[in-house]
Amino acid sequence: MSLDTVVEDIRDEARTRAEEIRAEGEQRAEQIIEEAEADAEEVEADAEAEVERTIEQEREQALSSAKLEAKQARLEARRELLQDVYDDVESEIAALEGERREALTRTLLSAAAPEFEGADSARVRGREEDADLLEMICEDHDGFEVGEPVDCLGGVVVESEGSRVRVNNTFDSVLEEVWEDNLREISERLFEER
Missing domain, CATH: 3.30.2320.30 (ATP synthase, E subunit, C-terminal)
Structure with a gap:
C-alpha cells in the first residue's frame, strides 16, 4: 500500500465522516427548527387563548357594568316617580x-x-x-x-x-x-x- 493510497483512504474516511457529521448536523438543525416551531405554535396558541380570555373577561365586565348602570337608572326613575306620587299626595292633603x-x-x-x-x-x-x-x-x-x-x-x-x-x-x-x-x-x- 502506498502512501498515496493511505492518504486517499484517510481522505475518503474524513469525507465520509464529514458527510455523516453534516447529515447529523442538518438532522439536528431540522429537529431544533421543528421544536422551535412547535414551541412557537404553543406560545402563539397560549397567547391567543389569553387574549380570548381577556376579551371575554372585559366583555363580561362591560356587560355587568352596563346592567348595573341600567338597574341604577331604573331605580332612580322609580325613586323619582315615587317622590312625585308622594308630592302629589301631599298637595292633595294640603288642599283638603x-x-x-x-x-x-x-x-x-x-x-x-x-x-x-x-x-x-x-x-x-x-x-x-x-x-x-x-x-x-x-x-x-x-x-x-x-x-x-x-x-x-x-x-x-x-x-x-x-x-x-x-x-x-x-x-x-x-x-x-x-x-x-x-x-x-x-x-x-x-x-x-x-
Missing part, C-alpha cells in the same frame, strides 16, 4: 277643605286627647291657616287651647308642659307612617311587580 278637613282634624285631636287626661292644660298647634278650625275644635276639649302654629299640612301637635308629653298627629306624620307601611304595595302597584 271644609268638612273633610274638619272631620280629619277632629279625629286626630280626639286620638291624641287620652294622652293628656289629668293634665291641667294642653296646647294644640297646627297649620296657621287652620287657626279658626282649631279654636272651634278645642272648645270640645276642656283645658285645650290653641298654641303657636307649626309648619305642617294640617292636623295637630298636642303638647303639655306639665307632663312633657307631645303627640304629633299632623297630616304629615300620618302620611309618612302610612307611606312607610305601604311603600312596598304602592311600588308594586306603580311598577306591576307581582
